[in-house]
Amino acid sequence: MPVVLDRKGDSVVARDLDDGGVEVAILEIPSETLPAYVAERDAAEHPRWVWSDTAEWYPRLLLAGVRVERAADLRLCRRILRSAEATSSTPLAGLPRDGWDAAAAAPVVEPGAALFDLTERVERGPAHEEYLRQADAVARSREPGVLALLLAAESVGALTAAEMSHAGLPWSARRHDEILTGLLGARPVAGRPERMEALVVRLRELLDAPELDPDSPERLLRALQNAGLPARSTRSWELKELRHPAIAPLLEYKKLARVLTANGWNWVDSWVREGRFRPVYVVGGVVTGRWASDGGGALQLPHQVRGAVVADPGWKLVVADAAQLEPRVLAAMSGDAAMARAGRAQDLYEGIVESGAVADRNEAKYGMLGAIYGGTTGVSGRVLPRMRRVFPDAMRLVEEAARAGERGERVRTWLGRTSPSRGGEGYDETLSSEARDRARSDARSWGRFTRNFVVQGTAAEWAMCWMGSLRRRLWELGEGAQSAARHPFDRRPHLAFFLHDEVMVHTPAEFADQVEQEVRAAAADAGRMLFPSAPVEFALTVAQVDSYDRAK
């Protein structure tokens, strides 16, 4: 039964609706007692909470020690329904833009902050009215079943994201410092670390450029050219083609400079508190439905510093990665029997090699990635015709998505998230030849986007179903282990990190084996939820480790 929460001044109004959406009870609650109210009803009745925005409501409930089982996020659901093709002829799609279309307002999450301290105020109408509009749009849509699953997955994703931010990624500042010191030398009080400074001295000699500052791409490029090198940019992969004694130390300098600026000591000072890095996930922040992140570069943690992610004493990290997720998703969506067969192998790329389509794993990998990204050159271009012959259904699906995009049509994921419209001018015979070339090239580029959208977006849906199922399984696993805990995840296995096709669970060591089983079971759940009849296996690579660098 849905219970819709709405703010009213400094208090909260809770409306119980019946399954037909009719209000059967209403209660006003002072906001200080909201956590207790939510905790009690959640335990007793397992209601489906409905609120405007999980990112706004949930962090403070978590801070008060309250975890909920289910909650619909009206803001995220509105965004999906607003642009979904399947709801395009419903009243919701025709509404003028309103507060429900506005971006999230970040809450002020500090122990002392009041429930409704927001960084900015977003005015939205009554939540129960929006809830009914959305329910109506789903019911009238061409495919209520899958859309409802998408909305549920997005909503549970928002809960999981808030919980992972709350629990945080266990981060050892001491290990991080050891890693940095090993690479760069000791932390400098000012100026460059020792190793980098030594490299600069060498570079200045080797390039005969006493003033050289390798941090300035422009001046670096000029210095390289003055030394007689045919450099066109200072990109590492281009520099690698050049032969000169300065290239190796330069590449090393760039490597170190990257670590220092992106994940150096300053990063630790800014982002690690009390042994935790707390990423802010932006659910649905990518057009395709993938998550983005806000602050700290949470989704780009370089492998170099992953050794600083260390389980608490007596705990383990269970790190699971969906092997070749996007190709498997493509096989399932397209019903391509040959590709599904290749996916029986733990390594789908090896399965493709065994199918005889390609000579080696490398060709299989770049052939598949080329099919999904729209590659035309190099290995992917060469292998494409063979992929088409061996996996006709899969290749047809991506190529039709590309052609639809080129024609300016929208495409959709398996569960119905719809790509944005292209906007801009279309192709027109009256254009000049250069303008026509550009229009054609823009169309092809948009085709690569829509081609990728259907696969990347569906993979994101699979991942959210995986994580949603795992979240529930972990909670059930932890029941009983919890007695003396002060906050919901103190003593029990919980999700700690998510990265597109990879999850990390932080767990008391005695649960690690069971966690691994649940992670695998959840992947099977996700496969069944999305593709009940497709014989595609979603293989995982799972590792139980003490630190993140030991996984993979």
Added chain:
DNA sequence: CGATGTTGCCAC
């Protein structure tokens, strides 16, 4: 001096 654009590189 802050806002905006560009470059380059990290992740999947």
Added chain:
DNA sequence: AAACGTGGCAACATCG
């Protein structure tokens, strides 16, 4: 190997 999809972010350069 070559430069084909989605992002975030820091530093430098430039603009107003």
